[in-house]
Amino acid sequence: RRALEAGLDVMVFSNGVSVEEEVRLKTLAAEKGRLVMGPDCGTALLDGVPLGFANAVRRGAVGVVGASGSGMQEFTCLVHQRGAGVSHAIGTGGRDLRAEVGGRTALAALARLADDPATRVVAIVSKPPAPAVADVVLDAAVATGRPVVACFLGPHDLPARAGVTFAHTLEDAARHAAALAGHSLPAPLSEAPAAPVWAPEQRLLRALFVGGTLGYEALTLLAPTLPLGSNLRFEGVTETLSFRHPGHLVLDMGEEEFTRGRPHPMIDPTLRNTALRVAAEDPQTAVILLDLVLGTGAHPDPAGDLVPVLRAVRAKAASRGHSLALVASVTGTDDDPQPRAAQVAALVAEGVEVLPSNAAAVRRAAQLLPKTTP
Numbered sequence: 522r523r524a525l526e527a528g529l530d531v532m533v534f535s536n537g538v539s540v541e542e543e544v545r546l547k548t549l550a551a552e553k554g555r556l557v558m559g560p561d562c563g564t565a566l567l568d569g570v571p572l573g574f575a576n577a578v579r580r581g582a583v584g585v586v587g588a589s590g591s592g593m594q595e596f597t598c599l600v601h602q603r604g605a606g607v608s609h610a611i612g613t614g615g616r617d618l619r620a621e622v623g624g625r626t627a628l629a630a631l632a633r634l635a636d637d638p639a640t641r642v643v644a645i646v647s648k649p650p651a652p653a654v655a656d657v658v659l660d661a662a663v664a665t666g667r668p669v670v671a672c673f674l675g676p677h678d679l680p681a682r683a684g685v686t687f688a689h690t691l692e693d694a695a696r697h698a699a700a701l702a703g704h705s706l707p708a709p710l711s712e713a714p715a716a717p718v719w720a721p722e723q724r725l726l727r728a729l730f731v732g733g734t735l736g737y738e739a740l741t742l743l744a745p746t747l748p749l750g751s752n753l754r755f756e757g758v759t760e761t762l763s764f765r766h767p768g769h770l771v772l773d774m775g776e777e778e779f780t781r782g783r784p785h786p787m788i789d790p791t792l793r794n795t796a797l798r799v800a801a802e803d804p805q806t807a808v809i810l811l812d813l814v815l816g817t818g819a820h821p822d823p824a825g826d827l828v829p830v831l832r833a834v835r836a837k838a839a840s841r842g843h844s845l846a847l848v849a850s851v852t853g854t855d856d857d858p859q860p861r862a863a864q865v866a867a868l869v870a871e872g873v874e875v876l877p878s879n880a881a882a883v884r885r886a887a888q889l890l891p892k893t894t895p
Contacts, residue, residue, distance in 0.1 A: 522546060522549065525546065525549050525550055525553055525555055525557070526549075526553070528553065528555065529555065530555050530556040530557075530558070531546075531550070531555070531556065531557050531558065531559070532558040532559055532562055532565060532572055532573070532612070533557065533558065533559030533560040533561075533562060533614070534559065534560075534561075534562060534563060534573055535559070535560055535561070536560050536561035536615075536777065537560070538559075538560035538561075540616060540619075540621050540622065543557075543560055543614070543616065543622060544621065544622055544623075544625070547617075547622065547625035547626055547629075548625070550625070550626075550629065551625060551629060555629075556611070556626060556629050556630065556633070557614075557625075557626055558572075558611065558612045558613060558614065558626060559612065559613075559614040560614050560616075561614045561615045561616070562590070562612040562613065562614045562615075563590035563591075563612065563785075564587070564590035564591070564593050564594055564610065564612050565610060565611060565612045566578070566597065566607060566609060566610035567609055567610075567611070568609065571816070571817045573590070573612075573817070573818055574590055574591070574594060574787060574814065574816055574817065574818045574819060575594065575597075575610070575816050575817050575818070576594055576597060576598050576601075576815065576816040576817075576852070576853055576854055576857055577816070577854050577856035577857050577858075578597045578598060578600065578601040578606065578607050578854055578856075579601055579605075579606035579607070580606045580607065580608065580639075581600070581605050581606015581607055581608065581639075581702060582605065582606065582608060582639065582640065582641035582642055582702040582703075583597075583600050583605055583606065583607050583608065583640070583641075583642045583644060583698045583699070583702050584607070584608045584609050584610075584611075584634040584637065584640035584642070584643050584644070584667075585597065585607065585609070585610045585611070585643075585644040585645070585646060585698075586611050586613060586627050586630040586631060586634070586643070586644070586645050586646070586662075587610065587611070587612055587613065587645070587646040587647065588612075588613045588614065588615055588616075588617050588618050588627070588646070588647035588648065588650075589615065589646055589647060589648065589674075589733070589734035589737075590612060590732075590733075590734070591731075591732025591733055591734045591735050591775075591812075591814055591852065592646045592647075592672075592674070592691055592732075592734030592735070592737075592738070593610050593612065593646055594732070594814060594816060594852050595691045595695075595732070595734070595735060595738075595852045595878070595879055596610075596644065596646050596672070596691050596694055596695050596698075597610050598852050598853055598854055599691065599692060599695030599696075599699075599878055600695045600698055600699050600702075601854050602695075602854075602877065603695060603696065603699035603704050603705070604699065604704040605698065605699035605702045605703075605704040606702075608634070608637055608639045608640040609633070609634065609637065609640065611626075611630035611633065611634075613626040613627050613630065613647075614626065615648075618647050618648075618650030618651065618654050618655070618658065619650070619651055619654070620651035620653065620654060622654075623654055623657070624650065624654045624657055624658045627645070627658045627661075628657070628658065628661050631643065631658070631661045631662055631664075631665060632661075634665060634667075635664070635665040635666070635667075640665075640667065641667055641701075641702060642667055642668055642669075642670065642698050642701045642702045643662050643665050643667045643668070643669045643670070644669070644670040644671070644672070644694060644698045645658065645659075645662060645669070645670070645671045645672070645673075646672050646674075646691065646694065646734075647672075647673055647674070648673065648674055648675050648734075648737060649673045649674070649675050649676065649677035649679075650673060652679070655673070655677075655679055659671065659679075659682055659685055662685070663682070663683070663684040663685065668684065668686070668701045669684055669685045669686065670685075670686045670688055670694050670697045670698045670701070671685050671686070671687050671688065671694075672687075672688040672689075672690070672691055672693070672694035673687070674690070674691070674734065674737050674738050674741050675737060675740070675741050675755060675756075676741075676756050686701075689741070690738055690741070690742070690878075690880040691734075691738055691878070691879065691880060692878040692879070692880040692881065693880075695878075714874060716846070716888075716889050717807075717844030717845070717846055717889075718844060719807055719843075719844065719891045720804075720841075720842065720843050720844075722804050722805055723804070723805060723806065723807040723843060723844075723891060724805055724807060724890070724891050725768065725769055725770070725803070725805045725806050725807055725808075726743075726747070726769045726770070726807070726808045726809075726810065726886055726887070726890055727769075727770050727796075727800035727803075727806055727808070727809045727810070728743075728770065728771040728772070728809075728810035728811075728883075728886065729772050729774060729793050729796050729797060729800070729809070729810070729811055730771070730772065730773050730774060730775070730811075730812050731774055731775055731785075731786040731787050731790065731793060731812055731813075731814055732773075732775065732787070732812050732814045732852065732879075733753070733773040733775050733776060735812045735814075735850070735852070735879045736751070736753055736771055736772070736773040737753055737755070737773075738879055738880060738883065739771050739810070739879070739883045740753060740755040740758060740771055741755075742880060742883045742884065742887070743769070743771065743883060743887060744756070744757055744758055746887070747769050747887070747890075748768050748769060749768065749769045749770070749771055750763075750766040750768055750769065750770050750771070751770070751771040751772065751773075752772055752773055752776050752778065752779075753771065753773050753776070758771075762778055762779075764795075764796045764799040764800070765799060765803065770800075772796065774786040774792055774793045774796065775787065779792055787814050787818070787819045787820065787823075788818065788819065788820055789820070790820060790823060790826055790827065793811075794826075794827070794830045797809065797811075797830055797831075797834060798830065798833065798834065798837075800834075801833070801834035801835075801837045801838055801845065802837060804841055804843065806838075806845065807845070807846060807889070807890060807891055808845075808846040808847075808848060808886050808889050808890055809834070809845065809846070809847050809848070810848050810849070810882060810883065810886040811827075811847070811848070811849040811850075811873075812849065812850050812851075812852065812879060812882075813827070813849060813850070813851045813852065813853070813864060813868075814852045814853070815851065815852060815853025815854075815857040815858070815859045815861060815864060816852075816853055816857050816858070816859075817857075817858065819858075819859070820859075821858065821859060822859055822864075823859065823864065824851075824859075824863075824864040824865075824867035824868050825867060827868070828867060828868075828871055831847065831868075831871045831872075831873065832871065834847075835847075835871075835872065846874070846886075846889045847871075847872060847873040847874065848873070848874050848875075848876065848882050848885050848886045848889065849868055849873050849874070849875050849876070849882060850875065850876050850877075850878055850879040850881070850882040851864050851865050851868070851875060852879070
């Protein structure tokens with residue numbers, strides 16, 4: 522509040538702020554013509570300057586407003602991979618598009634992008650907003666006069682709207698945004714190896730994410746066809762925190778129940794490594810899906826930390842005579858403090874199949890599952 526009254530924009534990483542206080546702060550910010558990014562805002566790129574968790578992407582024509590940190594990171598990196606660039610990536614905090622908050626920061630961020638001549642395409646990345654908030658925010662996005670790409674991950678029933686391209690995944694959103702900015706360079710594809718030969722008891726997928734929005738994107742793709750357990754709330758998915766859930770599992774290791782009293786797994790992957798070992802101990806596990814998120818604020822060498830665990834996991838499975846499919850995505854660029862190419866090479870050397878996007882990795886993991894899976 523003191524920062525806003527001093528005429529400053531504010532980024533609030535903490536999620537320890539009530540909704541009522543969030544509304545009061547954002548109302549004051551609107552009166553002052555300032556931004557409150559957050560609470561629970563982990564990512565921003567303003568004028569090319571990274572705040573919190575962010576990646577080194579080229580400057581360009583795509584401006585993005587996001588209620589999700591890892592979702593914005595994945596989106597901006599995929600835009601970069603396609604030859605386009607990012608003008609600004611403005612985080613809003615995870616609750617901004619709820620009915621109680623009314624998209625206050627999203628509206629302020631869209632006004633900033635409308636005033637920025639470098640921004641020629643506007644993108645919005647979020648879980649499904651409250652329908653009334655979606656109407657207001659999409660109207661404001663269209664009013665910028667730029668083409669709009671909207672990626673609301675998860676089930677929603679928003680009607681088509683002139684000037685807006687709706688994307689089902691972050692991968693689709695980046696493809697559309699880059700194309701609208703004049704870049705159609707396809708993301709690189711990897712050659713898919715043959716599926717392992719499974720033992721009769723092997724049937725389960727274990728997806729262990731450090732990026733919460735990446736986990737939510739996985740649920741969006743998997744929930745229509747697989748019975749799932751997750752700590753992320755999603756229609757038709759069983760709520761669980763257990764590493765030993767008896768069915769297919771998608772866990773966001775960055776959720777509050779896992780980070781209370783410890784660093785986020787992008788910084789310290791110890792707890793995710795524990796969950797990975799538990800998955801390998803289960804003789805029903807067939808496929809393990811992982812994400813690595815690079816950039817400022819993140820672990821200096823996440824692949825290097827993961828490699829010894831992967832070796833132990835493979836050895837554990839081999840001791841039972843089992844194969845184990847390891848699939849991953851790496852969100853980042855070669856200009857990050859942890860160059861993406863080196864991180865990918867370290868994983869591939871350990872037998873991990875690395876796909877060019879999280880959505881592609883999720884689809885590959887589902888493809889590898891034994892056909893008899895329930």
